[in-house]
Amino acid sequence: MEKTIIAVVGxxxxxNGIAEVFATAGHLVYLYDxxxxxxxxxxxxxxxxxxxxxxxGKLVESVSDIMQRVRTVNTLDELSSAELVIxxxxxxxxxxxxxxxxxxxxxxxxxILATNTSSLSITEIASVVQHPERVVGMHFFNPAxxxxxxxxxxxxxxxxxxxxxxxxxATAVGKLPIRVTDTPGFVVNRVARPxxxxxxxxxxxxxxxxxxxxxxxxxxxxxxxPFELQDLIGIDVNYAxxxxxxxxxxxxxxxxxxxxxxxxxxxxxxxxxxxGGYYTYDR
Amino acid sequence: xxxxxxxxxGDRPVCEEIIHxxxxxxxxxxxxxDALEDYSTVSVVIECIADxxxxxxxxxxxxxxxxxxxxxxxxxxxxxVTEVASWFKHxxxxxxxxxWLIASMDVLELVRPLQxxxxxxxxxxxxxxxxxxxxxxxxxxYPGMVFPRILAMIxxxxxxxxxxxxxxxxxxxxAMKFGTNYPLGPFEWADQIGLDEILSVLQGMHRxxxxxxxxxxxxxxxxxxxxxxxxxxxxxxxxxxxxxxQDIGGGQQ
Numbered sequence: 201m202e203k204t205i206i207a208v209v210g211x212x213x214x215x216n217g218i219a220e221v222f223a224t225a226g227h228l229v230y231l232y233d234x235x236x237x238x239x240x241x242x243x244x245x246x247x248x249x250x251x252x253x254x255x256x257g258k259l260v261e262s263v264s265d266i267m268q269r270v271r272t273v274n275t276l277d278e279l280s281s282a283e284l285v286i287x288x289x290x291x292x293x294x295x296x297x298x299x300x301x302x303x304x305x306x307x308x309x310x311x312i313l314a315t316n317t318s319s320l321s322i323t324e325i326a327s328v329v330q331h332p333e334r335v336v337g338m339h340f341f342n343p344a345x346x347x348x349x350x351x352x353x354x355x356x357x358x359x360x361x362x363x364x365x366x367x368x369x370a371t372a373v374g375k376l377p378i379r380v381t382d383t384p385g386f387v388v389n390r391v392a393r394p395x396x397x398x399x400x401x402x403x404x405x406x407x408x409x410x411x412x413x414x415x416x417x418x419x420x421x422x423x424x425x426p427f428e429l430q431d432l433i434g435i436d437v438n439y440a441x442x443x444x445x446x447x448x449x450x451x452x453x454x455x456x457x458x459x460x461x462x463x464x465x466x467x468x469x470x471x472x473x474x475x476g477g478y479y480t481y482d483r
Numbered sequence: 484x485x486x487x488x489x490x491x492x493g494d495r496p497v498c499e500e501i502i503h504x505x506x507x508x509x510x511x512x513x514x515x516x517d518a519l520e521d522y523s524t525v526s527v528v529i530e531c532i533a534d535x536x537x538x539x540x541x542x543x544x545x546x547x548x549x550x551x552x553x554x555x556x557x558x559x560x561x562x563x564v565t566e567v568a569s570w571f572k573h574x575x576x577x578x579x580x581x582x583w584l585i586a587s588m589d590v591l592e593l594v595r596p597l598q599x600x601x602x603x604x605x606x607x608x609x610x611x612x613x614x615x616x617x618x619x620x621x622x623x624x625y626p627g628m629v630f631p632r633i634l635a636m637i638x639x640x641x642x643x644x645x646x647x648x649x650x651x652x653x654x655x656x657x658a659m660k661f662g663t664n665y666p667l668g669p670f671e672w673a674d675q676i677g678l679d680e681i682l683s684v685l686q687g688m689h690r691x692x693x694x695x696x697x698x699x700x701x702x703x704x705x706x707x708x709x710x711x712x713x714x715x716x717x718x719x720x721x722x723x724x725x726x727x728x729q730d731i732g733g734g735q736q
Contacts, residue, residue: 394636419590
C-alpha cells in the first residue's frame with residue numbers, strides 16, 4: 201500500500217517532531233513554515249536528532265535517506281497533493297482559522313485536515329471550512345517522536361470515518377491513538393489537572409511540604425512528583441494550561457489555578473529552565 | 484525490631500494487605516471479635532473502618548479491653564484524626580496513618596493529632612513503622628492525607644470525563660499512562676484500591692473541607708451503590724469476569 205503523503209504546517213518543536221515521526225516511518229513529508237530561516241532551522245533540528253539516534257543505533261535507515269523524504273515548501277499552495285495535513289502552528293484561533301480556510305481551498309476535497317492543538321476547540325477551527333467533516337484533532341505529546349500517545353479528537357461535525365483513518369495512520373507509525381470528543385483539555389490536560397492542583401492545595405494549606413509530597417507520590421509509583429514535574433515542564437507552561445482549562449470550563453472551581461503557582465510565575469522562578477523553581481538546579 | 488501483638492479493626496481489602504504485611508514482618512496480628520479473648524497483651528491497634536458510626540462504636544469497645552499504654556493508629560483517609568482521637572478516654576496515644584499500598588510503599592504518611600502532645604509518644608508512634616522499614620512523612624491533620632487525596636481527585640476527574648463520554652475508560656487509562664507517564668491509569672488504579680475507598684476519601688474531603696471541588700462524580704457514586712467496587716468484586720470501571728479485564732464503559736453503555 202502506498203503511504204499517505206503528509207504535510208506538516210509549522211516547523212517548530214512539535215511540527216518538526218511530527219515530521220520526524222512520519223518521515224522515519226517511510227512517508228513523504230512536506231514541511232511548511234513562513235520564513236526561509238524557520239524552514240532551515242526545522243530541517244537542521246530534525247537532521248540533528250536523527251543523527252544522534254543513528255549514533256545510538258536507534259535508526260536502521262541512514263539519515264540522508266530519511267531526510268530525502270522531507271521537503272520544505274515556501275507556500276501553502278504547494279501542499280495540494282497531501283492526503284493528510286497536520287497543522288502545528290502557534291496556539292491562536294485566528295492564525296489557525298486563517299490556515300484552515302486556505303488549506304480548504306488548496307487541498308483536494310478528500311484530504312484530511314488535522315490540527316495538533318492542545319487547547320483550542322476543533323469545532324471552532326473547523327467552522328471556517330466548507331466541509332468540517334474532514335477536520336480532526338491529532339494531538340501529539342512533546343517530544344512527538346518519543347511520546348506514544350496521540351489524542352484523536354472529533355469536533356462536532358467530524359466524520360467518524362475520518363477519525364478511524366487517523367487512528368489507523370497513527371497506529372501504523374507506532375503511536376497509541378485514543379478517541380476523544382472535543383472538550384477543553386481533551387483527556388490528558390484535563391485529567392492531569394488534579395495531580396498538580398491538589399498537590400498545590402495540600403502544600404498551600406501546609407498539610408505537607410513540597411518535598412514531602414513529591415516523596416510520597418513517588419513512593420506510590422509515579423516517576424516524578426507533582427512539583428518536580430512542574431519544574432521540568434516549566435511552571436509558567438503548566439500554569440498556562442491550568443488557566444486555559446479553567447477558563448474553557450467557564451471557571452469550574454475544580455480547575456481553579458492556585459495562588460502558589462501564580463506567585464512562582466510572578467517570581468520568574470519557572471523551574472529547571474531558569475535554574476530554580478520549587479527546587480534549585482545547577483545550570 | 485521487637486514483634487508486637489497487633490489488634491486489627493476493619494475488613495476491607497486494604498486491611499488484609501496490612502495483616503499480611505505485618506505477619507510477614509513477624510508480628511502477631513489478631514482481629515477484634517466479640518468473643519471473650521484476652522486483649523491485655525495488645526501493644527498496637529490498627530484501625531481502618533470506613534463507616535463512621537461503626538467506627539466510633541468499635542473503637543470505644545476496643546479501648547475498654549486494651550491496655551492504657553497501647554498505641555492506636557487510626558485511618559486518616561476520611562476524617563480528622565483529632566476528631567477520632569476525641570472519642571477515646573486516653574486520646575494522647577492515638578495517631579493517624581495512611582492505609583493504602585502498605586505492602587508496596589516504602590514511605591508511610593503519619594498524622595500527629597492535637598491530643599498526641601507528648602514527644603515520647605510521637606517518637607514511639609513513628610518507630611513502630613520505622614523498625615519495619617518505612618520512612619515516615621509526618622503530615623498535618625487533614626482528611627485524605629496526601630497520596631489518597633491526590634489519587635482520589637485524579638480518579639474523580641477521570642470519572643467525570645467518562646460520565647460525559649469524553650473517551651472510553653480504557654482510552655482514558657491509556658492517555659494517562661502514555662501521555663503523562665502515570666504508572667497505572669486512573670480506572671485501573673481505582674479498581675485495584677477499591678471504588679468505595681476512593682469515594683470515601685472524596686466524601687470525607689467534601690464533608691470536612693466543605694468545598695464543592697471535592698463533590699464525587701455521579702458515575703463513581705453509582706458504581707459504589709451497585710457494589711461494583713473493582714477487582715475485589717469482579718467488576719468496577721472494568722469487568723474482571725472470566726479472568727480478563729474488559730472495558731465495560733463504567734456502566735455507561
